[in-house]
Amino acid sequence: MAGLVGGDSVNFDLGSFKVRLKVALVASYFIFSLILLRLWFLQGLNGPYYRDKSENNRTRLIKTVAPxxxxxxxxxxxxxxxxxxxxxxxxxxxxxxxxxxxxxxxxxxxxxxxxxxxxxxxxxxxxxxxxxxxxxxxxxxxxxxxxxxxxxxxxxxxxxxxxxxxxxxxxxxxxxxxxxxxxxxxxxxxxxxxxxxxxxxxxxxxxxxxxxxxxxxxxxxxxxxxxxxxxxxxxxxxxxxxxxxSLDLDLQLAAQEVLKNRRGAVVALDPRNGDVLALYSGPSYDANHFSVALNPAVWKELTSSPDKPLNNRPLTAAYPPGSTFKLFAAVAGLAENLISESTVFNCPGYYRFGKRNYRCHKRSGHGKVNLRQSIAMSCNAYFYQLGVMLGIDRLSKYGEMFGFGSLTEIALDGEKSGILPSRKWKKEKVGEQWWPGDTIPVSIGQGYLTVTPLQLANAVAALVNGGIIYKPRLVRKVVEHESGKSRVYHSQHSNLVPLPKEILHLVRDMGSEVVHHERGTGKRARVGEIRIGGKTGTAQVSRLGTQENDERLQDHAWFISYAPVEEPMIVVAALVENAGSGGLEAAPVSHSIMSKFFLKQGMVTEEEIEEHKFDPPKPPVAATEATATRAERTMAAAATSDQEMAAELPSLPSVGIRDQAQSRAQMNSPEEEDF
Amino acid sequence: MFKSKRIALSIDWPLTLTVLALCTVGLGALYSAGFNEQLGYSAQMKRQAMSMGVGLLCFLICMLIKPEIWKRNAYLVYLLGCGLLTAILFSGVVAGGARRWLEIGGFRMQPSEFMKVALIVALARLFSSSTSLEKGYQILSLIKPCLLMGVPFVLIVVEPDLGTGLCHLLIGGSMLMLAGVRKRTVLTLGLLGMCLAVPAWFFGLKDYQKQRILTFMSPEDDPLGSGYHAIQSKIAVGSGSLTGKGFLQGTQTQLRFLPEQTTDFIFSVLAEEWGFVGSAVVIFLYGFLILRLLTISARCSEIFPAFVVIGVAAMIFWHVIVNVGMVVGVLPVVGLTLPLLSFGGSSVVAVLGALGLAAGVSSRRFLFH
CATH class of the missing domain: 3.90.1310.10 (Penicillin-binding protein 2a (Domain 2))
Structure with missing residues (x-):
């Protein structure tokens, strides 16, 4: 066997051909095994990885968002x-x-x-x-x-x-x-x-x-x-x-309607269980802006507006309570037996303490007034004297009883506690001892004292319900959608005011004078023949006599109310920032809310409300509403009735400034009703 | 008649059974690749089955025709092939941007698939009468075989179908190497080839061809564009894991993530549904086929049949390597079919015909003439 036989008898070396065949076979097997190795790498070693990839390839997980x-x-x-x-x-x-x-x-x-x-x-x-x-x-x-x-x-x-x-x-x-x-x-x-x-x-x-x-x-x-x-x-x-x-849509809408675009707060509580019936902060904003991705322009407008529409004023803003605090000062005086219902103080239009005159809002003075009259007419001189008798320690103690200076613990974020001043507080925060003169503004709700509208409403609720401080309840029930199972939040009281009910009921009764007495400061809060108790307040923002024309330094108008006086079903606290007199500007807010409430209760009719509405003749329109200064409003108030005016001296941190303020007050004194 | 009967009796069963096994696997894979919930089998599957019928007939015919007749008419077959390729240039059917098909009597055929067999026969015929086989091929003596390979290469590359053209060179080159080329010549040509590769890249290749090669190097650069095939194919193969997702259960296949899963990417269907076990079995079948063909060649007593069988083995081998290499992501995407598995009538008939030739050689190994 020399070789393969070709057609033309080509001599072919069979041996080397067979070697080449073997080499070819080995080479091809080598390449086949490389392919197998690669397959093993893909399928054996990385099988799970590629299995995942193929799953991702073919499946899409689409989230269905639950409302x-x-x-x-x-x-x-x-x-x-x-x-x-x-x-x-x-x-x-x-x-x-x-x-x-x-x-x-x-x-x-x-x-x-x-x-x-x-x-x-x-x-x-x-x-x-x-x-x-x-x-x-x-x-x-x-x-x-x-x-x-x-x-x-x-x-x-x-x-x-x-x-x-x-x-x-x-x-x-x-x-x-x-x-x-x-x-x-x-x-x-x-x-x-x-x-x-x-x-x-x-x-x-x-x-x-x-x-x-x-x-x-x-x-x-x-x-x-x-x-x-x-x-x-x-x-x-x-x-x-x-x-x-617990919110009542009707009351909430009434609050929005009456407050309009003004800065302010409206709180309505049920004093019997702490239910929050209305909690409105003005100015508000359209919540629908926040439904989807917020438009940056809207956000900028909301955050940069001087009206701070994002602030939840009823609980995150603290203001001096002004004269509304007099109710609590009265409770303190009665409980401490310093005064009785018939105790009479003289009001010559001011109260002299040390070298200073602390003025009442009525220049000519209220004359001899008892407690009931002093509340009705909001006589400052009466409460200056009571405050001096009580001293800061007792004022502070009674304030604490009603929850001032501490959170109401409503289940919403951002709540402020306000300030209930005391010797200890001043030492820590101001770094100074408590001067007797510091007590005098506190007794009429000025000075260092600040409260949130919700806090004040809650304190009033405790005053009128016989001393139970409730934790304001906003959520009454949580209901599971599918099963209908529900969880009820019962009303909780966080504290009891340790005072005889007679005292609380007495002060509660005196509050009705504010609305129903002919010289009362809160006559605009009347609703039909419902007996309403209340208290006006005009909280000072600025030092006396300064920045008369700056709208943001005007007084805040307060009005707190409760009704019916004998068995209150509703407490309303209304605050209108920089609006001036509480009786003029805040009492009508209370009127709106109460009217809605008692209409719903069937306790009053539209006609009765209209009939008993306190509607004084309109003041001469010297300027438009927007440009009306405090002085003009004051004249309007003086023309109609003895409106409570803020004449309380402001909170001043140091003696020096206080003296300055005092001299300013004295300088200004000839101009009647300048304040 | 007497002889034919003996041939039939002495049929190469290992070869034939392997071929039938691969045909069955191919039909199965194609059934799955074209599976349709309403119809079951696809039209492609039906056509492929018919092609296989024709192909097996070809297998039988080629087996029965004496190798001497093939040898005598080798150049005629070669010229016929070249003629068909030339005819394409004038009346070919364009599809997918390439002119590769001829339509004859309603049937569409791809002459380049048959050209491979023609080239094998022609080269074997040349070797059988070449004195170079005694001393080994040198540069000058390589001119004749290179001309034989060059003509179809050029005709196919202009279609354009670079993959199939290169396949001809691979087959021819393999046959030459087994015929014997001097070492010095191999080295010289190797160097020359490398020097030519650079200008070829810049002037010879079309953009899409360059893109394929670049994409092969880093498919992740363009996952939805030209890298798509390479990535999806790897995912299909890899996700088959060890035992596969099961027949008709391949998600890559059933959701049509691979556009050419019935033709060039049929192996990925198999690998996904049958896993490593299934793909290894197929590789082993091809491995056995190559072993069998080389064994047949080694037992031959004449140059012509020996090299015809070598040519057939080379054709199968390169197709399998290039195709599977592409599917598993180690070679660039080149449109070469997987013999007997890929959908395509011309390919199936040509491959079965070529294997019939080899089977015929095997059946006659004990016969004297």
Whole structure:
């Protein structure tokens, strides 16, 4: 066997051919084994990794966002609900040409390309998570997106529930708002995922655990084109629990209507159980701004406005209570047996203490007045004398009994405690000892003393209900949506005022003089023939005689009221910032709320209200409402009745300034009714 | 008749059974790749089954035709192949940007698939009468075989179909190496080839061809564009894991993540649904086929049949390596079929015909003439 036989008897070396064949066989087997090795690498070693990838390829997990619980008023009327928001989003994995798609989308939505680009880029970067390009698009825009679907590959429409406030600005401060959870919160809170909403302020924050629902999801299978093939797994969402509040929509609306755009606060409580019937902060803002991504311009306007519309004034702002505090000073005097109902002090128009004259608002003086008269006419001289007799320690002790200087513990964020001054407090905060002269302004609710409207309302409630300090109750019931199971929040009292009821009832009765006495300062609060107790207050902001024309340095108008006097069902505290006289500006607020309340109770009719309304002749219109200075209002007040005017000396931290103020007061003294 | 009967009796069963096994696997994979919940099997599957019927007939015919007849008409077959390729230039059917097909009597055929067999036969014929086989090929003596390879290469590359063109060079080159080329010549040509590669990259390759090569190097750069095939194919193969997702259960396959899963990427379907076990079995089948063919060649007593079988083995080998290499992501995306598995009538008929040739050689190994 010399070799293979070729046609032309070619001599072929069989041996080396066979060697070459063997080499070829070995070489091809070597290459085959490389292929096998590669297969082992892909399928054996990295099988699970690629299995995951193929799962991601074919499935999309779509979150179904659970709506947050709704909020109802005490009569079951919906105050906060949910509505669907249509968000246009991009599934980047299914978008072949991002820039082109964004451009097309901008054209379809008729929005600037930059805006959409910005939103898409700022979105999260997790794979297979849609990136929102435009949220809460209108139905018309949605229709255009749907119609142009063929040239918008990878563009999807997400439906998410957002907050809906049918009464837009009616109680924005109470509800607060929920936002997307921040990275920091995500680290500290269990059970939250990126993109979840979390309550940031108001009830949304306080009742987060109740309001929050449980998100569901749909796992769908898609083909290579991202087209939905079938649902693989569905988990339904669970709506958040509903809140039933103690709030009365009618009273809240009445508060909004009467306060209008003025800065101020209205609190209405049920003194029998601490229910919050109304809690309005003005000016308010449209809560619907916060439903979806907040417009930066709106946010800037809200935060930079000098009116500070985001402040929840009833509980986060503290003001001097002014003369409303006289009721509590009276309680202290009676309880300490320093005065009785018939104790008479003389009011010559001022009270001289040391080298200074502390003025009453009535220059000519009230003459000899007893306690009842002094409350009705809000005589300062009477309470200066009572204050000096009581001293700061006792004033402070009684203030503490009624909850001044401490939180009411309403379940809302940002509550302030105000200041209840004492020797210890002054030493710590001002670094000075307590001067006897410091006590005198405190006795008429000025000086260092500050309270929040809610705090004052709660203290009045305790005064008129026989001494029970309730924790203001805003949420009465939490109801689970599916099962209907509910959890009731019972009213809780945090303290009892350790005083004989007779004293409290006596002062409560004296308050009715303010409204019903012919020289009472709160006649504008009358509602039909309902017996109403109340107290006006005019809290000074500025030093006497300064900045007369600066509206923001005008006095705050206060009015607190309760009715019916014998068995109060409602307490109202109204504050209007820089409005001037309490009897003129704040008492009508109380009138509105009380009218609504007693009309609903069927205890009064519209006609009766109209008939008994205190309607003095209108003052001459020398200037428009907006430009009216305090002096003009004062003249108007003097023309109609003996309105309480703020003539109390202001809180002044040091002797020097006080002296200066005093001399200023004396300098100003010839001009009658300048204050 | 007597002889034919003996040939039939002495049929190479290991080879034939392996071929039938691969055909079955191919039909199974194609069934799954084209699976449709309403119809079950796809139209492609039906056409492939028909092609296999025709192909097996070809296998039988080629087996029964005496190698001497093949040898005598080798150049004729070669010229016929070149003629068909030339005909494409004038009346070829354009599809997907390339003119690769001829339509004859309603049937569409791809001459380049048959050209491989023609080239194998022609080269074997050349070797059988070449004195170079005694001393080994040198640069000058390589001119003739290179011309044989060059003509179809050029005709195919202008279609354009670089993959199939290169395949001809690989087959021819393999046959030459086994015929024997002097070491010095191999070295010289190797250096020359490297020097030519650079200008070829800049002037010879079309943009999409360059893109394929670049993409192969880093597919993740363009996951939705040119890297899509490479990534999705790897995912399909890898996600099959050890035992696969099960017949008709491949999500990559059933949700059509691979556009060419019935043709170039049929192996990924198999790998996804049958896992490492399934793909290894297929690789082993091909490995056995190569072993069998080389064994047949080694037992030959004549140069022509020995090199025909070597050519067939080279054709199968390179197709498998290039195709599977592409599917598992170690070679660039080149449109070469996986023999007997990929959908495509011309490929199936040509491969089965070529294997029939080899089977015919094997059946006659004990016969004298």
């Amino acid at each position: 947050r619980g709704s909020i109802f008023d005490r009569d079951g009327r919906m105050l906060v609900g949910s509505r669907p928001s249509f968000d246009v989003a991009l599934m980047l994995e299914d978008v072949p040409d991002l820039e082109g798609t964004v451009e097309t989308l901008a054209e379809v939505l008729q929005r600037p390309v930059g805006e959409i680009q910005e939103r898409v880029k700022s979105g999260r970067s997790r794979p297979f998570e849609p990136r929102i390009a435009a949220s809460d698009v209108s139905r018309e825009e949605l229709g255009r997106v749907r119609a142009n679907g063929y040239r918008l590959p990878g563009v999807i429409v997400d439906v998410v529930p957002v907050r809906d406030y049918p009464f837009d600005s009616m109680a924005a401060h109470i509800f607060g708002y929920a936002r997307e959870i921040s990275k920091k919160e995500l680290e500290s809170r269990e059970g939250y995922a990126r993109g979840d909403l979390i309550g940031k302020t108001g009830l949304e924050l306080a009742q987060e655990t109740s309001l929050r629902g449980q998100n569901g999801f749909v796992r769908i299978e898609v083909d290579a084109g991202g087209r939905r093939k079938k649902e693989l797994e569905v988990k339904d969402y669970l709506k958040g629990r509903d809140l039933h509040l």
